[in-house]
Amino acid sequence: MEQTFIMIKPDGVQRGLVGEIISRFEKKGFYLKAMKLITVERAFAEKHYEDLSSKPFFAGLVEYIISGPVVAMVWEGKNVVLTGRKIIGATNPAESAPGTIRGDYAIMVGRNIIHGSDAVESARKEIALWFPEGVSEWQSSAHSWIYE
Numbered sequence: 001m002e003q004t005f006i007m008i009k010p011d012g013v014q015r016g017l018v019g020e021i022i023s024r025f026e027k028k029g030f031y032l033k034a035m036k037l038i039t040v041e042r043a044f045a046e047k048h049y050e051d052l053s054s055k056p057f058f059a060g061l062v063e064y065i066i067s068g069p070v071v072a073m074v075w076e077g078k079n080v081v082l083t084g085r086k087i088i089g090a091t092n093p094a095e096s097a098p099g100t101i102r103g104d105y106a107i108m109v110g111r112n113i114i115h116g117s118d119a120v121e122s123a124r125k126e127i128a129l130w131f132p133e134g135v136s137e138w139q140s141s142a143h144s145w146i147y148e
C-alpha cells in the first residue's frame, strides 16, 4: 500500500498541534507506520528541501525547519500521498480551504505548520532520508472495517 512522509514543522510542535494533526490522519483511517520527534541539522534540512534551493525563500525555509523539533511520520493507506495533501491544504494558508490543517491553523506561508510529500516518488525519497532505519510492519486489526 502507498506511504507518505508527513512532518509537523517546529511551529506546529511549539503551538501544541501535534495531537490534533495526528488525530486527523488517524481518524481518516490511515495507518501510522513510523514517528519521531527530532531537531534536524542545517545540512539535513537543505537536503530535504534540495529541489527548492534556488527559491528566494529557501534560506528562510531552512532556518524555520531547524528552529526547533519537528515530528516526522510515515502514514500508509490507499492514495495517502494525494489525500494527505488534501488534508493538509494549499501551501499558502491564505488559500487553504477551511477544514484543512493549514486552513484551520495557519496564516502565513512561512509558518504553515506541516509538510506532506507531493508525489509517490518524492514520498519514497523522503521516507528513505528521514527513516533510514526503516518503518514498522504492523497491520491494523481494523483493516476490514476501513477497506471493502
Ligand code: UDP
Pocket (backbone or CB within 6 Å): 052, 057, 061, 090, 091, 109, 110, 111, 112, 114, 115, 116, 118
Ligand atoms: N514556502 C515559503 N514561501 C513560499 C513558498 C513556500 O516560505 O513562497 C515554504 C512553505 O513553508 C512551504 C515550503 O516552503 O510549505 C515548501 O514549499 P512547497 O512549494 O514544496 O510547498 P508544500 O509542498 O509544503 O505545500
Ligand code: MG
Pocket (backbone or CB within 6 Å): 116, 118
Ligand atoms: Mg512541497
